[in-house]
Amino acid sequence: MMVPWYLMAAYAYYEQDAPILSDSFFDDLAKTLLTVWDDVQHQHKEYISIDMLNAGTYIGKYPSIVEGAVEQLRMQN
Numbered sequence: 001m002m003v004p005w006y007l008m009a010a011y012a013y014y015e016q017d018a019p020i021l022s023d024s025f026f027d028d029l030a031k032t033l034l035t036v037w038d039d040v041q042h043q044h045k046e047y048i049s050i051d052m053l054n055a056g057t058y059i060g061k062y063p064s065i066v067e068g069a070v071e072q073l074r075m076q077n
Contacts, residue, residue, distance in 0.1 A: 002033045003042035004066075008073065010058030011066045020073060030056045 005021075006029055012020040021029070033040065034053040044063045052058050 002029060002036075003040060003045050003048065004069065005029060006033060006048060006058070007044060007062060007066050008070050011062050012070050014058060015062070015067075016070070020070065027056045030054075 006026075009019070009021040009026050009029070012018055013026070019026075030053045033048075034050065037050065037053070044065075047060055047063060048058070049060075052060070
């Protein structure tokens with residue numbers, strides 16, 4: 001679930017300017033994802049690059065499901 005959380009957190013932060021994770025948690029998520037990168041299998045992994053994880057940032061397109069997932073998460077909380 002690291003890939004979806006990374007994408008959702010990036011979307012909430014960069015596109016909505018309303019984070020769903022703290023900066024430190026997002027950074028830790030990027031570091032953890034980087035350490036297990038070769039073992040991660042997810043249909044949206046292609047949206048994330050090693051460079052993004054190293055920088056602890058996200059610059060790119062989002063899968064269409066991400067916006068709805070963030071909104072759903074916000075409605076639940």
